[in-house]
Amino acid sequence: MSKTKTGFFCQSCGYESTKWAGKCPSCNNWNTFAEEIVVKGNDKKEKDEWSSYNNGTAKLKTISINEVSSAEEKRIVTNDAEVNRVLGGGIVMGSIVLVAGEPGIGKSTLFLQIGLQLNDITTLYISGEESEQQIKMRADRLGIRSENFYLLTETNTQTIFQEIKKLKPQLVIVDSIQTLQSPYVESGAGSVSQIKETAAELQRFAKETNTPVFLIGHITKDGGIAGPKILEHMVDTVLQFEGDRHYAYRILRTLKNRFGSTAELGIYEMTGDGMRAVSNPSEILITQKEEPLSGIAIAATMEGIRPLLIEGQALVTQSVYGTPQRTVTGFDLRRLQLLLAVLEKRGGFHFGVKDVFVNIAGGIKVEDPSIDLAIVSALLSSYEDVPVNQHYCFAGEVGLSGEIRAVNRIEQRIAEAEKLGFEKIIVSKYNSKSMSKAKYNIEVVALAKVEELYQYLF
Numbered sequence: 001m002s003k004t005k006t007g008f009f010c011q012s013c014g015y016e017s018t019k020w021a022g023k024c025p026s027c028n029n030w031n032t033f034a035e036e037i038v039v040k041g042n043d044k045k046e047k048d049e050w051s052s053y054n055n056g057t058a059k060l061k062t063i064s065i066n067e068v069s070s071a072e073e074k075r076i077v078t079n080d081a082e083v084n085r086v087l088g089g090g091i092v093m094g095s096i097v098l099v100a101g102e103p104g105i106g107k108s109t110l111f112l113q114i115g116l117q118l119n120d121i122t123t124l125y126i127s128g129e130e131s132e133q134q135i136k137m138r139a140d141r142l143g144i145r146s147e148n149f150y151l152l153t154e155t156n157t158q159t160i161f162q163e164i165k166k167l168k169p170q171l172v173i174v175d176s177i178q179t180l181q182s183p184y185v186e187s188g189a190g191s192v193s194q195i196k197e198t199a200a201e202l203q204r205f206a207k208e209t210n211t212p213v214f215l216i217g218h219i220t221k222d223g224g225i226a227g228p229k230i231l232e233h234m235v236d237t238v239l240q241f242e243g244d245r246h247y248a249y250r251i252l253r254t255l256k257n258r259f260g261s262t263a264e265l266g267i268y269e270m271t272g273d274g275m276r277a278v279s280n281p282s283e284i285l286i287t288q289k290e291e292p293l294s295g296i297a298i299a300a301t302m303e304g305i306r307p308l309l310i311e312g313q314a315l316v317t318q319s320v321y322g323t324p325q326r327t328v329t330g331f332d333l334r335r336l337q338l339l340l341a342v343l344e345k346r347g348g349f350h351f352g353v354k355d356v357f358v359n360i361a362g363g364i365k366v367e368d369p370s371i372d373l374a375i376v377s378a379l380l381s382s383y384e385d386v387p388v389n390q391h392y393c394f395a396g397e398v399g400l401s402g403e404i405r406a407v408n409r410i411e412q413r414i415a416e417a418e419k420l421g422f423e424k425i426i427v428s429k430y431n432s433k434s435m436s437k438a439k440y441n442i443e444v445v446a447l448a449k450v451e452e453l454y455q456y457l458f
Contacts, residue, residue, distance in 0.1 A: 005037075005038055006035055006036065006037050006038065007035070007036060007038050007193070008020050008021070008033045008034065008035055008036075009033065009034060009036050009191070009192040009193055009228075010024040010026060010027060010029070010032045010033055010192070010228075011032045011033075011034055011191075011192055012024065012027050012029045012032045012228075013026050013027040013029075013032075013228055013229045013230075014192045014196060014227070014228020014229060014230045014231075015027070017033065020033050020035070021033055027229075034191070034192075036185070036186075036187035036191055036192070036193045037185075037186035037187055038185055038186070038187075038193055053165065053168075053208065053209045073092045073093065073259060074092070074093045075087075075089055075090030075091060075092050075093070076090055076091040076093070076118070076121060076170075076171065076212065077089075077090040078090065078091065078114055078117065078118060079114075079117040079118070080113075080114055080117065080277055081277055081279065082252060082266030082267065082268060082277040082278075083114060083252070083266060085264055085265075085266055085304075085306070086239060086252050086253070086254045086257075086260075086264045086265070086266045087237060087254075087257070087259070087260060088257055088259045088260015088261060088264070089259075089260065091171070091212045092212065092236070092259045093210050093211075093212060094206055094207055094209075094210040094211065094212065095206065095212050095213075095236040095237060095258075095259065096202065096203050096206045096207075096212070096213045096215065096234070096235045096236050096237075097212070097213070097214050097215065097235060097236065097237040097238075097239060098177070098215045098217055098225070098231065098232065098235040098237070098238050098239070099111070099214060099215070099216050099217065099239045099240075099241060100216075100217040100218070100219050100225040100226075100238070100239070100240055100241065101219065101240065101241030101242060102219060102241075102242070103218070105241055105242070105243060105250060106241065106250055106268070106270055106275060107175075107216050107241050108127075108129075108130070108138070108175050108216065109138060109142075109274055109275060110241070110252075110268070110274075110275045111125075111173050111175070111214055111216060112125065112135065112138060112139060112142065112173075113142055113144065113274045113275055114173075115146075115149055115171065115173055116139060116142065116144040116145075116146045116149050117144060117146075118146070118148070118149075118171065119146050119147070119148060120148070121148060121170045121171055122148045122150070122167065122168070122169045122170045122171070123146075123148060123149050123150065123169060123170070123171045123172075123173065124150050124151075124152060124163075124164065124167055124169035124171070124172050124173070125149065125150070125151050125152070125173045125175070126152045126153075126154065126160055126172065126173065126174045126175065127151065127152070127153050127175045128153070128154070128155040128174075128175070128176065128179030128180060128189075129175060129176060129179055130153070130175075131153055132151050132153055135151055136151075141272070141273070141274070142273060142274040143273060144274075150167060150169065155179050155180050155181050155189060156180075156181055156182075156183065157180055157181065157182045157183070157198055157201050157202075158182075158183055160180075161201075161205065164205070169211065170211065170212075171211070171212055171213075171214075172202075172205075172206075172211060172212070172213045172214070173213075173214045173216070174202065174213065174214065174215050174216065175216040176215070176216045176217055176218060177195060177198060177199060177202075177215040177216070177217050177227070177231075178190045178195065178217065178218050178226055178227065180194070180198040181194055181198070182194060182197040182198050182201060184197055185197045190226075190227075192227065192228045195227040195228060195231055196227075196228060196230060196231070199215065199231055199234055199235075200234065202215065203234055203235070215235065217231070225238070232255075232256065235256075236257070236258045236259065237254065237256060237257045237258065237259070238254070238255040238256040238257075239252055239253065239254055239255070240252075240253045240254075240255050241253075242365075243270075243363065247362070247363040248269050248270050248271070249267060249268065249269055249270070249278070249362060249363065249364075250267070250268040250269075250270055250275065251265060251266070251267055251268075251364060252265070252266035252267075252268065253265055253266075254304075261304050261305065263303065263304040263305075264303070264304035264305075264306070265303035265304055265306060265308075267281040281308055282307075282308055282309040282310075282416060282420055283420070285308065285309065285310045285311060285361060285362040285364065286298060286309055286310070286311050286361070286420075287311060287361055289390065292387035292388075292389070292390050293387055294381045294382050294384070294385050294386055294387045294388075295313055295314045295315055295316070295378050295379075295381050295382030296311060296312070296313050296314075296378060296381070296387070296388065296390075297311075297312050297314075297374040297375070297377035297378040297381065297388050297392075297393075297394055298310070298311055298312070298374060298390075298392070298393040298394065298422070299311075299312050299366075299370070299371035299373070299374030299375070299393065299394055299395065300370070300393050300394065300395040300413035300414075300416060300417050300425060301366060301368040301370055301371050301395075301413075302368060302370070302408070302409055302412070302413065303368075305409075305412075307409070307412045307413050307415070307416035308416070309393060309416060309417060309420055309422075310360060310361065310362065310364065310366060310371070311360070311361035311362070312331075312358070312359075312360060312361075312371060312374045312375050312377075312378045313358070313359045313360075313361055313378060314356070314357065314358050314359075314375065314378035314379045314381070314382045315355075315356070315357040315358075315382055316351070316354050316355070316356055316379060316382040316383045317354060317355050317357075318353070318354060318355070319353055319354055319355045320355075324351075324352065324353060324354055324355050324356070325355040325356070325357070326340075326355075326356050327355075327356070327357045327358070328357075328358045328359070329358070329359045329360065330359060330360030330363070330364055330365045330366060331358050331359075331360055331365075331366060331371075331375065332367065335369075335372070336356065336358055336375070338400070339372060339375060339376055339379070339398060340356060340379070342376075342398060342399075342400060342401075342402050342450065343376065343379065343380070343450065345402075346401070346402030346449075346450055346451065347380075347402070347450055347451060347454060349380070349383060351379075351383070354383070356379070358375060358378070358379075369397040369407075370395050370396060370397055370407035370413075371394075372396065372397050372398040373394040373395065373396035373397070373398060373404060373426065373453070374393070374394040374395075376398055376450060376453065377394055377426075377453065377457060380453075380454055380457065380458065381457070384458055386457075386458055388457060389423075389424075389457075391421075391422055391423040391424065392422065392423070392424045392425070392426060392457075393417045393422045393424075393425050393426070394425070394426045394427075395407055395410065395413045395414075395425060395426075395427050395428075396426070396427055396428045396431075396447075397428075398450060402449050402450040402451065403448060403449055403450075404427075404428040404429070404430075404447055404448060404449060404450065404453070405428055405430065406428045406430040406431040407427075407428065407431065410427060410431045410435055411435060413425070413427075414427075414435075414440055414442060414444060415440075417442055418440055418441055418442040422442055423442065423443060424442065424443045424444075424445055425442055425443075425444055425445070426445045426447060426453070426456070427444060427445070427446055427447075428446065428447070428448070429446040429447060429448040430448075431446065432446050
């Protein structure tokens with residue numbers, strides 16, 4: 001007979017307490033504790049359930065680290081180059097990947113498409129949100145047929161694992177982790193204890209059978225991944241699927257990756273036939289203009305190991321109200337205030353009485369400080385109402401004393417700008433040491449201070 005007990009769980013971070021508390025001692029949030037029934041049964045059967053799955057190859061014994069053979073992890077290479085990139089070269093065997101994003105952004109469509117494209121691999125798609133007919137309608141719309149793709153619409157984990165034992169799939173996709181329920185926990189689906197338990201069961205299955213598992217997850221209204229923070233610690237990789245629903249473009253971003261870089265980015269275009277991978281995003285992030293316009297400058301940025309050219313837009317206008325506005329989209333507001341203070345102090349420009357609006361075209365968010373130089377150029381261009389030459393691009397960080405600081409991977413940025421037909425790239429003078437003496441078809445202009453940038457452009 002299993003013993004029933006209740007526990008109080010913080011709905012924000014998953015902290016467990018024996019009694020109710022007003023403030024969570026782990027995350028310091030107020031009024032987040034909720035009582036949940038936890039059934040602690042005999043879990044010996046549960047521990048043994050995967051021992052026969054791969055002929056009992058898992059051995060439990062303590063060994064020296066020198067006895068462990070270091071080998072390159074085996075990966076399943078998908079037909080989707082963007083997913084391969086963000087995962088670090090393909091799906092690692094036995095890995096567990098959490099994918100989170102806004103509702104309606106295209107998570108289910110993307111992973112249904114990836115599963116259908118893997119013709120030579122048995123894929124099981126478990127859905128707790130849609131019926132078989134809904135998934136079939138979407139598959140017909142994608143226009144991809146696969147003999148090795150199987151569907152299961154179920155939320156009980158014990159039933160799911162019974163079906164997995166019969167089918168023995170090589171890839172499992174769960175849509176979504178918040179809908180699953182374990183019989184070991186009596187609280188409702190989506191509660192902290194249910195998410196912890198179902199994720200732990202799937203993690204045990206992935207590691208002991210060497211089967212990769214994708215978990216599609218919901219996000220909260222604050223933009224964080226729904227459920228306890230422990231969920232992100234348990235998985236090997238966390239991917240964020242983001243984008244503005246008013247734009248056709250979607251970004252798959254790596255937040256955590258135990259098998260690759262955490263700064264990778266994949267770009268998709270949402271079409272009627274599914275998600276189309278965008279191989280050259282620089283062309284979509286730069287608007288094609290018939291005539292030069294003031295307040296626009298092109299920045300050469302990096303996302304992981306991938307160079308991108310993006311368009312920074314600025315509008316500087318006389319303030320109508322008493323307090324000047326500072327409004328940004330896709331850029332850090334505090335970074336903008338820092339750049340305005342530098343221009344006011346070092347260049348003598350009176351931005352203190354102006355409204356300033358900054359936008360990164362294409363609906364993407366950029367955190368790379370190397371776009372400072374392009375934003376400064378766009379601000380000065382709008383302030384003077386003189387267009388920057390549309391064949392110039394910029395790569396440099398601006399310091400508090402007005403100096404243009406060096407940025408990393410400058411050669412890849414220059415090569416990307418050259419490939420897209422730019423005539424000049426303006427970089428930091430301090431980058432010249434790290435640049436090779438190779439001849440570029442693009443002119444590289446090295447400047448040391450913001451004052452020199454103003455004199456050069458205007």
